Amino acid sequence: MPRPADPALPAIVILTGAGISQESGLATFRDPDGLWQRHRPEELATPEAFARDPALVHGFYNARRAQLRGVSPNAAHLALAELDARWPGELLLVTQNVDDLHDRAGSKRLLHMHGALREARCTRCAAVLPWEEDLSTATPCPRCGTAGGLRPNIVWFGEMPVGMDRIGRALDRCDLFVSIGTSGLVYPAASFVAEVRGRARTVELNLEPSAGSALFDEARHGPATALVPALVAELLARCG
16 A cells, blocks of 8 residues: 655655656657757657557657667656655656666656556547557557557657646645756647646756756756755655
8 A cells, every 4th residue: 555645844846857767768759959950749649649650650750669678767766755755745757758767766646647658549439558669550459459559658749647636636735846857848748837737846956957947946957867866865865
């Protein structure tokens, strides 16, 4: 059974974006040399793109899935996992990242709002399956046996993010909101700080100011591998 939260401690919501995984060697989307500079989103990350050219979309995500085998969680991922394990109050880690670095670091109170790269979803039977290998239009679904229906379990543009009800409840209760490594450009995640502003302490940890940096009570700029462990140490000092 999950341990009861300590109501004397602040309830925390943490949002992470591509910047936290960049230091593990994963490319971001919006940097000058990022993935969206080489590929247009409408070519690869929409249901229409998948219907039009599934082989192209599968090839893109197969390469990204393969890249995960060569990277590891960094000090920022590990610090957040330590916070998860040791924080007696409420905590929810919401990530926009589809990589599994938070999972491998050991975070449990974790929600992948944009889906997971190491999962496949069948458009025919709706099964969601762990997936490590390449996908193609010839790959049969292990659940229903139909070929051609499997797609990456990724939230594409125009689709509803995962767990919005749970995120909304956590934001309603939170006393501390921390945004780490985000651009401040991707909605609905970019709106979270505005939802809690004025009733929760808000902190941005980012390599440089995000598009929404002015909305935060406090902004610390620098590498996530330095800033996140420092903040976690401050928080854990409050609970002994």
